[in-house]
Amino acid sequence: MERIERHACFGGWQDVYQHHSVALNCTMKFAAYLPSDVIDKQYPVIYWLSGLTCNEQNFITKAGAQQFAAEHGVIIIAPDTSPRGEQVADDDAYDLGQGAGFYLNALMAPWRDHYNMYDYIVDELPTLVEAHLPANGKRAILGHSMGGYGALMIGLRNSERYCSISAFAPIVAPTQVPWGQKAFSAYLGEDKSLWARYDTISLLNEIQVTPPMLVDVGTHDPFYHDQLKPELFAEVCQRKCHDFTLNLREGYDHSYYFIASFIGEHIAFHARYLKN
């Protein structure tokens, strides 16, 4: 694990690391914000999962999260959104292949050789982070759009591993919308019985106790009605979850201007549970 970027930022450090990933069988980068210069202290970790077309840079350059991470004393880890490199299968479309890993383990050729983002995010990355950075073992997960889906799916499937879950403009029901159907068909194949373990709605119906969850969606998000459909998720949550909030933000869109406007509330939300 090699540090390839370091910038002083809000009294801490915005770093970027590069390493060989076993799960993905390629070289990967991830960003790490450390909230302070103090090296003999340990901090909870919030994992941020980005959306389609993003890499490890988008969140750290555009969301303005460092200010709040410094304030609450949390590390933020922002990985890339897919395996990378010339030897990694790709597609010309923005919503399949590199930049569009959908946080699952692919079953189909040509994807299955590298596209194991689920294993990477759930196991390999936290192991690496907790071995090399001042992490105290407490974790939360959040994300945006495809990464909002990833945060909900991974958080629900591994609720013992995450204190809290949140999402901006998530794809809440991938099996019912075009982005998810296209990705699941390609990565998992047409046998829809294999889709359920990656379907947030199915997972929500299955598990007994959900971690605290916060979801924000902009009412002017151009993907609201076709791809996001937050009501599908909220309807189940309102029956099943004791701690779930859906904020519909009047006038906001799908951009990082939306994320930046409310990232402070999301980090405060996670900090509340991470520090319990």
Next chain:
Amino acid sequence: MERIERHACFGGWQDVYQHHSVALNCTMKFAAYLPSDVIDKQYPVIYWLSGLTCNEQNFITKAGAQQFAAEHGVIIIAPDTSPRGEQVADDDAYDLGQGAGFYLNALMAPWRDHYNMYDYIVDELPTLVEAHLPANGKRAILGHSMGGYGALMIGLRNSERYCSISAFAPIVAPTQVPWGQKAFSAYLGEDKSLWARYDTISLLNEIQVTPPMLVDVGTHDPFYHDQLKPELFAEVCQRKCHDFTLNLREGYDHSYYFIASFIGEHIAFHARYLKN
């Protein structure tokens, strides 16, 4: 003047406009953050000038300034850094031509047909802003690197027009460092008597009363010793200015992570004088 982007952001609007510039004789874009939805109120305006290679997007996507503009109730205008277009002279180097207008009026061919950023920033842009946006006529100016130079130079030459001036990592003495010498030679020619009106140190020595000024420079800025040399400016200020602060920020570099970390302090500084 046509609005080509609009995003809800921190309770206000991050907009981008496009218009034909008379001073620059080309189509230009500028970004405008409006701190609120209230349209029958008027706000002071802070002009942000970006550095080499930037356009109207860098500041609005990376600095995290909207949060503080909303808090203090100020408009922020972020123009492009040079004239643009296929018919506009350019150079392969990053520090000359498009993206490197240096906020002056060029005297030499091939630059003089379009490179009149001084007139654009001092006259044309404020006139446009004050005619079309809810601006109350109070102005402040700040910038980064080449734009930090622009803010100091323009603010000092027009001290009756700006309530306050600030800069991140400015080129404080363009006639004494490589970036400035290269640009001045190309745009103004080799007759150095013509350089003085664009030289911040000369301007500072000339004028009687300077507006309040704030300058931040990171101690780990890779351009600190060769291009920025803040001490050259601070030394004159300490003799001449009753309200001047130079903050040397330990460990910070030249990036937007540095700007983001202290932009809140700069906006609070300007708000203090804009609201007098």
